[in-house]
Amino acid sequence: MRYSRLFRWIVRGFLLVFTLSLSAVSLLGGFSAMTIFDPNVNNVNVPDGDITANFDISNPSGMFINVPFNISNSGVYDLTKIRLGFQIAMTYGNASTPLNDTTTVVIFDKSQSFGTITQGVTLKANLTGTAADFANLPDPNTEVDWYRAPYALEFYMNLTFSASYSLNLYTFSVNIINLTAGHFP
Numbered sequence: 001m002r003y004s005r006l007f008r009w010i011v012r013g014f015l016l017v018f019t020l021s022l023s024a025v026s027l028l029g030g031f032s033a034m035t036i037f038d039p040n041v042n043n044v045n046v047p048d049g050d051i052t053a054n055f056d057i058s059n060p061s062g063m064f065i066n067v068p069f070n071i072s073n074s075g076v077y078d079l080t081k082i083r084l085g086f087q088i089a090m091t092y093g094n095a096s097t098p099l100n101d102t103t104t105v106v107i108f109d110k111s112q113s114f115g116t117i118t119q120g121v122t123l124k125a126n127l128t129g130t131a132a133d134f135a136n137l138p139d140p141n142t143e144v145d146w147y148r149a150p151y152a153l154e155f156y157m158n159l160t161f162s163a164s165y166s167l168n169l170y171t172f173s174v175n176i177i178n179l180t181a182g183h184f185p
């Protein structure tokens with residue numbers, strides 16, 4: 001047998017073993033990632049309790065929001081690149097337009113990175129926003145139709161949770177869109 005043929009068989013064998021081992025790691029990592037999102041265990045709780053907020057646009061310096069959450073890593077690998085994004089949109093009757101058109105603006109948009117949660121550890125934290133984080137607020141005296149029914153101001157939130165898993169082979173994102181966050185008054 002020639003040396004070139006022997007070399008090719010060795011390389012082919014190495015590639016076969018390498019490919020099979022990567023496939024096994026991917027499959028087992030995927031199965032382990034699914035255990036994190038098991039609905040019977042509640043490993044990802046966003047929000048994890050009551051959201052406290054003050055959306056009084058007539059006093060912008062007093063506006064705030066606090067969203068508690070907890071994330072448990074019950075998988076085999078570390079949960080990395082954890083990012084939590086939170087957005088609040090406000091719908092109001094725009095009194096400065098001729099037909100009191102309904103206007104929707106994003107008044108709060110913040111995302112925060114939380115690094116890595118090692119296997120078996122729980123991250124319990126809060127995503128907070130202060131008055132400095134709120135923007136695009138309409139003038140409550142001239143732009144808001146306070147007689148709009150059913151509420152003058154309606155608030156909706158979007159939530160995004162993303163992370164990587166299994167040696168960063170899996171990257172996923174979970175979104176909650178247009179969840180009612182309250183109204184004023």
